[in-house]
Amino acid sequence: MAPRIILIGPMGSGKSTIGKSLANKLSLEFRDTDSVIEQRENKSVSQIFIEDGEAAFRAIEREVLHQELKASDTVLALGGGAPISTEAQSALTATSSHVVYLDISLANVAPRIGFNRDRPLLLNNPRGQWQTLMEARRPIYEAIADTVVDVNKRSQSEIVAQILEVLA
Template sequence: MAPKAVLIGPPGSGKSTVGTALAERLDAVLRDTDADVEAAAGKPISEIFIDDGEEHFRALERDAVAAALAEHDGVLALGGGAILAAETQELLAGHTVVYLQVGLAEAVKRVGLNSARPLLVLNPRSQLRKLLEERLPIYERLAVITVATDQRTPDEVVEEIVKELS
């Protein structure tokens, strides 16, 4: 069993939105590892960061990704930083990893500057730029399919992914 597609990308790339539309298009179920982490912890990710710290969150995230890759055969959306763990990178080998590429300006528009995302709290634009720079080489290396999302509707992005999957 393996997911039909594993969506990766930074905050604001459209993993949840595109994932929902792609799952519907493929007549599959969307599973989001951020939701799995929240269910396991019994609280939102922002509270996990505050109460337990990023290290604890990342451990929960690694477990959630490993379980989802082993159990889920639909569309899987990973949290933006899930790809930082070496274990996760190894587990993604052989899967259909779809990198949803987004530029900084577009990501800022989508995420907003009043974000409740824990890693973007202090200076969202600066933090997002830093995250993009740090993670870009990993996203690109892991991707089997790369789809640009700037100035495109979710349906246009889904259409390209479906073409690439066939």
Template sequence: MRPRAVLIGAPGSGKSTVGRLLAERLGVGFRDTDADVETVAGKAVSDIFIEDGEARFRELEAGAVRRALAEHDGVLSLGGGAILSEETQRLLAGHTVVYLEVGLTQAVSRVGLASARPLLVLNPRSQLKKLMDARRPIYEALAVLTVKTDERDAEQVADEIMKGLGA
């Protein structure tokens, strides 16, 4: 069992929105590893960061990704930083990984500057830029398909992914 598509990308790239739409079009289930982490921890991702720290969150996230890659055969959305784990990078080899590429301006507009996202608390625009710059090479290396999301709605992005999947 393996996912039809694994969506990766920065916060604000549209992984959850596009993922749900793509899953619907493909007639498969949708799964988000951030939601899996929240279920296991019994609290929101932001609370895990505050109460338990980023290291604990990353540990929970790596487990969620490992389980989802083994159990889920639909569309899977990974948290933006899940790809930082070397284990996750290895596990993604051979999967249909779709990188949703978003520019800083669009990401800021979609995420919002008053975001509850834990890594963007202080100076969100600057933090988001650093995070995107650091992760971009990993996203690009893992992707078998890259789809630009700037100035496009979820329908257009899903259309392009469908074409790329040959569906």
């Protein structure tokens, strides 16, 4: 048992939006690890980062990832940092799920996320922080993805159609 599709990528790449649309088209349940964490902890991701620290958040995130990988017939969206640990990478590459990396540039993500205070990893120099995160994370995303989808300047329907075509 495993999710049918797992969406990975940076914050603002559209994982939740695309995931909901894919789940609807495929008549599957949509799950989002950040939402699961917020429900489980009764706090926002930002609150967890600020009150408990990133290490505590990542520990919770790993537990939720392993739990969600046991679900079947779902579309699962992962938080941007969820696939970064070697443990998570191993779990994701061992799954029978189709892993899709939604790739987006800084120029296209900026208007989407607005670099606001609700993004704890971007508190100081938001654009520089995002770029630094992506330089570290992009090779990992690419290594574990079965499919890479460039989402820059593309509509939701175009992105979903491309993913469905790959799955067909």
